[in-house]
Amino acid sequence: MGSIVTIAKNSLAGTEQPSTVRAPEIEKGVGCDFDSYLLVPDTTLDERIAAAKTKLGKDVVILGHHYQRDEVVKFADFRGDSLKLSQQAAQADGEYIVFCGVHFMAESADILRRDQQIVVLPDLNAGCSMADMADIGQVEACWSELGTVVDIRKTVPVTYMNSTAAIKSFTGENGGAVCTSSNAAAVVKWAFARGEKILFLPDEHLGRNTGYRMGIPLDEMVVWDPFRELGGNTAEALRRAKIILWKGYCSVHQRFTPEHVARVRKEYPGIRVIVHPECRFEVAQAADEIGSTEGILKAIQAAPAGSEWAVGTEIHLVNRMGKELKDRKVISLDPSVCVCTTMFRITPQHLLWALENLGAGKIVNQISVDERTRHFAKAALDRMLELG
Numbered sequence: 248m249g250s251i252v253t254i255a256k257n258s259l260a261g262t263e264q265p266s267t268v269r270a271p272e273i274e275k276g277v278g279c280d281f282d283s284y285l286l287v288p289d290t291t292l293d294e295r296i297a298a299a300k301t302k303l304g305k306d307v308v309i310l311g312h313h314y315q316r317d318e319v320v321k322f323a324d325f326r327g328d329s330l331k332l333s334q335q336a337a338q339a340d341g342e343y344i345v346f347c348g349v350h351f352m353a354e355s356a357d358i359l360r361r362d363q364q365i366v367v368l369p370d371l372n373a374g375c376s377m378a379d380m381a382d383i384g385q386v387e388a389c390w391s392e393l394g395t396v397v398d399i400r401k402t403v404p405v406t407y408m409n410s411t412a413a414i415k416s417f418t419g420e421n422g423g424a425v426c427t428s429s430n431a432a433a434v435v436k437w438a439f440a441r442g443e444k445i446l447f448l449p450d451e452h453l454g455r456n457t458g459y460r461m462g463i464p465l466d467e468m469v470v471w472d473p474f475r476e477l478g479g480n481t482a483e484a485l486r487r488a489k490i491i492l493w494k495g496y497c498s499v500h501q502r503f504t505p506e507h508v509a510r511v512r513k514e515y516p517g518i519r520v521i522v523h524p525e526c527r528f529e530v531a532q533a534a535d536e537i538g539s540t541e542g543i544l545k546a547i548q549a550a551p552a553g554s555e556w557a558v559g560t561e562i563h564l565v566n567r568m569g570k571e572l573k574d575r576k577v578i579s580l581d582p583s584v585c586v587c588t589t590m591f592r593i594t595p596q597h598l599l600w601a602l603e604n605l606g607a608g609k610i611v612n613q614i615s616v617d618e619r620t621r622h623f624a625k626a627a628l629d630r631m632l633e634l635g
C-alpha cells in the first residue's frame with residue numbers, strides 16, 4: 248500500500264506553524280511569512296482579502312464548508328457540505344482551489360482536481376480527529392485479520408469522506424467506495440449489491456445510523472476496535488455481521504445526548520429536532536430528522552416561518568442559520584458550545600496570507616497526494632460521484 252505524501256503533515260496535534268511547514272518550491276519564495284499576518288489590523292482584513300481575491304480573478308476558487316466561521320466563509324465562491332464541495336472541486340475551473348475546510352476535504356479536492364490545478368489549505372493544522380482515528384496500518388491489519396474468519400472477497404470497504412487519502416485509496420483498491428453523510432445509504436446499497444458484508448470506516452455512528460435506517464438489525468452490526476484481537480469480536484459474530492463498524496467517532500457530535508433531546512422537547516413543546524448522522528444512535532433515534540450539514544440547512548430553509556428547531560451539529564452552522572433564517576427559531580441541541588476546533592483554525596489572516604502569496608506567484612500550504620494513493624482514492628471517490 249503506497250503511503251500518502253502531503254506537503255505538510257495532517258496534524259491535529261501538530262505544533263508546527265504553517266509558515267515553517269513548506270514544500271521545497273515554497274521555500275524559494277520570499278515574503279511568505281505567516282506570522283506577520285497576525286499583525287494585520289482586523290479593520291483592514293476584509294478589504295485586503297477582497298482585493299487579493301479580485302487580483303487572482305478566475306485563477307482562484309474558494310470553497311467553504313458550512314462549519315467555517317462567518318469571517319472566512321463569506322469569501323467562499325461555493326459553500327456546502329462535503330459532497331457538494333467535492334463536486335465543486337471536481338468541476339472547478341480556477342488554477343488554485345483554496346479550501347476553507349479541513350485536511351481530508353482538501354486532500355479529496357486534490358484527488359479530484361484537474362491536471363495543473365493546485366489545492367491550498369490555508370492552515371495545515373486544520374485536521375479532523377475522526378479521520379485520524381483510522382490509521383492505514385491498522386486498517387490493513389484489520390483487513391488481513393478479517394480475512395482469516397470471513398470471505399474477504401465478499402466484503403466491501405466503504406469509507407466516509409472524513410478519512411485520509413490513504414484510507415480512501417485502500418477502499419478503492421479493494422473494490423469499495425467513499426460516502427458522505429448525505430449519500431451513505433446509496434453507497435451502502437451499492438456495496439451490498441457487490442458483496443455480503445461491509446467494512447465501514449471510520450465513523451461508527453454514521454455506519455450504524457445508516458445501516459439501521461436501511462433495515463439492518465443492530466445485532467448484525469459489530470464494532471471493530473483496532474486495539475483488540477479480531478476487533479474485540481468472536482469469529483462467529485464477525486461471520487454473522489452485515490456491517491463491521493470501525494471504532495471511530497467525531498468528538499463534536501458525540502457530545503449530543505438523548506437527555507439534550509428530552510430537555511429541548513420539554514422546554515419548547517413542538518420543537519423539531521434535527522441532527523447530523525455522526526451523532527450517537529440513541530440521539531438519532533430520539534430526533535425527528537437526520538441530515539448532512541447541507542440537508543439540515545435545506546430542511547430548515549424549507550420549513551414554515553415560525554417553526555422552531557433544535558440542531559445537533561457544529562455551532563457555527565447553527566448560529567448562522569439562526570442569524571440568516573430570522574423568521575424561524577434555531578437553537579443548538581446542546582446549550583454548551585460544540586465547536587469543531589480544527590475547522591476554527593482557519594482564520595481570515597490565514598485566508599489573506601494564502602491569497603496574497605498566490606497573487607505574488609508563491610504557493611503556500613499546497614496539499615498534494617502522491618500519484619499511487621491518488622489513483623485508487625480517485626476510483627473510490629468516482630464510484631461515489633457516479634451514484635449522483
Ligand code: 13P
Binds near residue numbers: 328330409541
Ligand atoms: P457534511 O458532509 O455533512 O458536511 O459533514 C462533514 C463533517 O465533517 C461533519 O462533521
Ligand code: SF4
Binds near residue numbers: 377497590
Ligand atoms: Fe471532523 Fe468532527 Fe470536525 Fe467534522 S466536526 S471535521 S468529523 S472533527
